[in-house]
Amino acid sequence: SPQGSRGPEPQGPAALRGPGGPGALRDPPTPPPEVLEGLLRQRFGPLPQPAAIARLRRGPAGAYEPTGDPAEALERRQAANAKERERIRNLNSGFSQLRTLVPLVPRDRRPSKADILRAAAQYIHLLQGVLQDTGGCQVGTPKLTPTREHPCWGCIVGTPKLTPTPLKYILTVGLGGTLTAHA
Known part of the structure; x- marks a missing residue:
């Protein structure tokens, strides 16, 4: 083989090995979102879609229909999420205070x-x-x-x-x- 030639390009898992020698991996390039979505659809079928946040009521034909304004439902959901975040923040603050008051808490690691x-x-x-x-x-x-x-x-x-x-x-x-x- 000529001096400048390194042989055929590696295929399969060997293609992911970088110049660091055998075992050194490099990240493959990530395709743009449009291409990635198409690849995922080909491989897994229809992708899940975000569900609308709405209250439903049973219609005359027996099917469920959304009631109210979706923007209001989203606003209610965001308010509930903010209240839950505040509740968790208060709970964690209480645990932090308790951790400082109790002398028996393990000090070698962050206690649960x-x-x-x-x-x-x-x-x-x-x-x-x-x-x-x-x-x-x-x-x-x-x-x-x-x-x-x-x-x-x-x-x-x-x-x-x-x-x-x-x-x-x-x-x-x-x-x-x-x-x-x-x-």
Whole structure:
């Protein structure tokens, strides 16, 4: 073969290999949308079309017919979508705040919402144990679950005559995220 010739052009998967050697792939050119739509129709048949957003009512012949203005329906849908985005934003903001308040959230990776809720529940259980071990809010109070009738309820609602017991616990996180309170 002549020195300048490299042989026949590669076909099939070999045609996608670039100058980086075997295994190096380059992206094939993307056809324009009109051509791509035609190719997809040839291969897969009719393509799905966006559905109109409209309320339907049953007509006299039994067929369903759209009611109202499609522009109004679109406006309602956009308003509902905006409300849902705001709701999700508020929910995510609440999880972010909870993540900063709970010391048991895994720090080695970004915690999922389930991780945050699990850590919050574990932290609440630990704090309940600390309250039971110290007798609640008053020194010398027997170990009771706080109720509206029990004086410890004042700590929650802010009754000024009660003073909380100072906590003398150190919280440590062990292997597997287990939390331990040390006196």
